[in-house]
Amino acid sequence: MDRRDLAWYVDKTAQWVIFAGGISAIVFIVGIFIFITKEGLDFVLGPLNLGEFFTSIAWRPTSNNPTYGALALIVGTASVTGFAMLLSVPLSLGAALFIAEFATGKTREVLKVLVEMLAAIPSVVWGFVGMSIMHPLIMRIFDVPLGLGVLNAGLILGLMAAPIMTTIAEDALKAVPDAYREAAEALGATRWEVIFKVVIPASRNGLLAAVLLGVGRGFGETMAVLMASGHAINIPTSPFDSVRALTATIASELGDTVRGGDHWGSLFTLGILLFVVTFVINLTADIVVRGIRKK
Amino acid sequence: MEAPMFSATPLNRRSYRSQSVAKAVFCLMTVALVIPVLLILGTLVVKGAPAISWEFLFTAPTNNLTAGGIFPALVGTIWLVVVALLASVPVGVAAALYLSEYAPDNLLTRAINLAIVNLAGVPSIVHALFGFGAFVLFFRFNASILAASLTLAVMTLPVVIVATRESLQAVPHAFREACWNMGATRWQTIRKVVLPNSISGILTGVILEVSRTSGETAPIMFTGATAYLAFLPESVFDQTMAMSYHLFYIATQATDVPEELTYGVALVLIAIVLMMNAVSIAFRIYLRGLKKW
Numbered sequence: 001m002d003r004r005d006l007a008w009y010v011d012k013t014a015q016w017v018i019f020a021g022g023i024s025a026i027v028f029i030v031g032i033f034i035f036i037t038k039e040g041l042d043f044v045l046g047p048l049n050l051g052e053f054f055t056s057i058a059w060r061p062t063s064n065n066p067t068y069g070a071l072a073l074i075v076g077t078a079s080v081t082g083f084a085m086l087l088s089v090p091l092s093l094g095a096a097l098f099i100a101e102f103a104t105g106k107t108r109e110v111l112k113v114l115v116e117m118l119a120a121i122p123s124v125v126w127g128f129v130g131m132s133i134m135h136p137l138i139m140r141i142f143d144v145p146l147g148l149g150v151l152n153a154g155l156i157l158g159l160m161a162a163p164i165m166t167t168i169a170e171d172a173l174k175a176v177p178d179a180y181r182e183a184a185e186a187l188g189a190t191r192w193e194v195i196f197k198v199v200i201p202a203s204r205n206g207l208l209a210a211v212l213l214g215v216g217r218g219f220g221e222t223m224a225v226l227m228a229s230g231h232a233i234n235i236p237t238s239p240f241d242s243v244r245a246l247t248a249t250i251a252s253e254l255g256d257t258v259r260g261g262d263h264w265g266s267l268f269t270l271g272i273l274l275f276v277v278t279f280v281i282n283l284t285a286d287i288v289v290r291g292i293r294k295k
Numbered sequence: 296m297e298a299p300m301f302s303a304t305p306l307n308r309r310s311y312r313s314q315s316v317a318k319a320v321f322c323l324m325t326v327a328l329v330i331p332v333l334l335i336l337g338t339l340v341v342k343g344a345p346a347i348s349w350e351f352l353f354t355a356p357t358n359n360l361t362a363g364g365i366f367p368a369l370v371g372t373i374w375l376v377v378v379a380l381l382a383s384v385p386v387g388v389a390a391a392l393y394l395s396e397y398a399p400d401n402l403l404t405r406a407i408n409l410a411i412v413n414l415a416g417v418p419s420i421v422h423a424l425f426g427f428g429a430f431v432l433f434f435r436f437n438a439s440i441l442a443a444s445l446t447l448a449v450m451t452l453p454v455v456i457v458a459t460r461e462s463l464q465a466v467p468h469a470f471r472e473a474c475w476n477m478g479a480t481r482w483q484t485i486r487k488v489v490l491p492n493s494i495s496g497i498l499t500g501v502i503l504e505v506s507r508t509s510g511e512t513a514p515i516m517f518t519g520a521t522a523y524l525a526f527l528p529e530s531v532f533d534q535t536m537a538m539s540y541h542l543f544y545i546a547t548q549a550t551d552v553p554e555e556l557t558y559g560v561a562l563v564l565i566a567i568v569l570m571m572n573a574v575s576i577a578f579r580i581y582l583r584g585l586k587k588w
Contacts, residue, residue, distance in 0.1 A: 007480050007483065008480065010480070010482055011480035011482040014481075014485070015397065018397060019393055020389070021385070021387075021388070021389020021390045021393060022389065022392075022393025022398065022407060023393075023403075023407060024386050024389070024390050024452070025390060025407055025410035025414055025452065025453070026410040028410070028449050029410040029413050029417075031425070031429065032417060032421065032425040032449075035424075035425050036421065036424050036425055038428065039424070091324050091328050092328065094320070094324030094325065095321070095324050095325040095328050098318075098321035098324065098325045099325065101321075102318050102322070103325075109580075111325060111329075113576055114329050114332075115329075116572070116576060117569060117572060117573070117576075118328070118329070120506055120510075120569060120572040121510075121568065121569070122509075122512070122539060122565070123419070123510070123511075123512065124510065124540075124542050124564070125339075125510070125542070125561055125564060125568075127543070127546070128542060128557070128561050129339075129561075131547070132546070132554070132558075133338055159328070162328050166328070190310040190311070190313060190314045191317070191318075192310070192313050192314045192316075193310075195317070213416070216416050217416075219418070220417065220418025220419065220420075221418070222418060222419050222512075223419075223512045223513055227543070227546065247419075247513075250420045250424065251420050251423075251513055251516065254423075254424075254427070254516075255517060259432070267424075268424055268428075271420070271421050271424040274418050274420070274421050275418075275421050278416050278417055278418060278421075279413055279417075281416070282409070282413045282416045286409055286412060
């Protein structure tokens with residue numbers, strides 16, 4: 001075996017090692033599904049009553065006669081995420097438009113860095129901010145007895161989801177060829193008209209994907225929602241009502257369960273639900289983005 | 296009298312006005328996103344700074360976490376981050392190498408990309424369930440640094456992959472072709488040309504991962520983080536305190552913790568995360584200035 005043979009063997013080995021690394025993401029995503037399904041399966045096939053799960057608000061896993069109604073948790077997650085999106089979709093799309101279309105030079109760089117830093121703040125810090133800064137602030141401003149609820153968690157979540165939406169939306173706007181803008185400007189269109197009649201329609205899919213990924217982020221957020229939402233099982237009727245999210249329920253209850261018990265299984269079932277929904281959101285975003293590349 | 300040729304018509308003036316209004320509105324929206332965050336950071340600094348001292352950083356908590364410092368939590372976070380990096384950087388770099396240097400444009404590659412997006416999008420608490428089911432129970436690591444770090448590694452893998460892939464793809468294709476034409480194998484090309492030319496970009500991604508990993512809470516709650524430990528961890532099979540979990544615990548579970556202490560912990564945590572993040576960004580901007588091609 002001479003040096004060239006050796007180089008060939010090394011090359012083949014490296015190729016296989018790198019291939020193994022290459023499919024690692026698939027292995028892990030499948031692994032996540034298998035492991036949470038494995039722990040949740042006994043519950044899903046046994047005590048789970050789908051009708052009760054989706055229509056009852058009675059989440060009483062520790063009572064003598066336990067019931068597993070997740071409706072309040074689903075509504076809790078949906079209301080907080082919805083409120084967050086109400087705030088952050090317009091703001092982040094506006095910010096993306098400003099950064100991509102109006103800001104130039106230093107301003108642009110500084111804003112991009114700020115948005116990136118915003119994305120880096122850990123969720124437990126956001127939760128702490130919700131509890132200790134926003135909580136008293138909301139009580140004082142709106143004169144309500146409790147500042148932890150949909151409003152607080154929604155505001156926090158909105159600020160958390162904004163950077164990812166801004167970044168992806170800005171990428172989508174940047175991907176519109178300059179020739180489109182130039183053509184419109186040559187026809188006498190103002191900057192405003194260029195943006196609304198040319199750039200936004202051309203980057204529609206990318207903007208939609210940005211919003212979807214923002215929704216996914218809000219939907220799956222755990223610590224901040226756990227700390228800022230009040231964590232009471234409740235169908236909210238006002239923004240000041242306290243709610244409980246799917247993610248937060250898992251985080252707060254898993255530590256007290258017995259392995260293999262129904263309560264344990266029910267929490268993994270919530271995990272399966274979260275996994276499936278985020279998977280669908282990400283898949284949709286991927287398909288939507290692919291739609292533009294084909295064109 | 297005829298108007299000068301290039302003076303603004305009323306139509307021009309109106310459209311110019313609408314343009315400035317649009318610009319102002321979007322600028323305001325951007326500011327509305329940034330201002331609350333600066334206010335929040337300011338509050339954390341003002342309320343947390345008085346708590347911070349050498350003693351705070353280098354002593355253990357006392358009196359049921361209501362006094363003392365954060366040393367074991369700092370050390371624990373370093374343990375978690377280092378072990379997570381040891382696991383995720385080799386795998387992540389290999390994945391990026393595959394995607395950038397080998398992967399044909401086929402269904403498998405598309406599946407890998409989708410899996411990466413999903414891995415980044417799966418809620419952190421689902422990663423925690425996975426880590427608990429897989430590492431703590433199935434592989435019998437129990438609640439330990441190893442189990443917690445591996446959970447963090449799986450969760451932050453996309454950060455390494457995406458950053459590495461970007462810096463690999465920034466190496467011009469001509470470099471590779473030149474090397475292949477000299478008779479070098481693919482691996483020799485990667486080892487001697489592609490990696491040396493992208494190593495600093497990879498490093499940026501690694502620093503970014505440090506920033507992400509040190510702030511995560513949910514994935515380590517059940518897999519290895521503990522509220523109080525009288526000693527520092529000695530091996531990867533020990534449980535550990537961690538900054539993020541410590542903040543969660545003293546903010547929500549422990550009683551009679553002075554406000555100043557909690558703000559201090561939050562400030563130190565966010566300082567670690569933002570500093571690593573800033574280093575990564577500064578490094579990236581510096582590299583962009585250096586680029587030779």
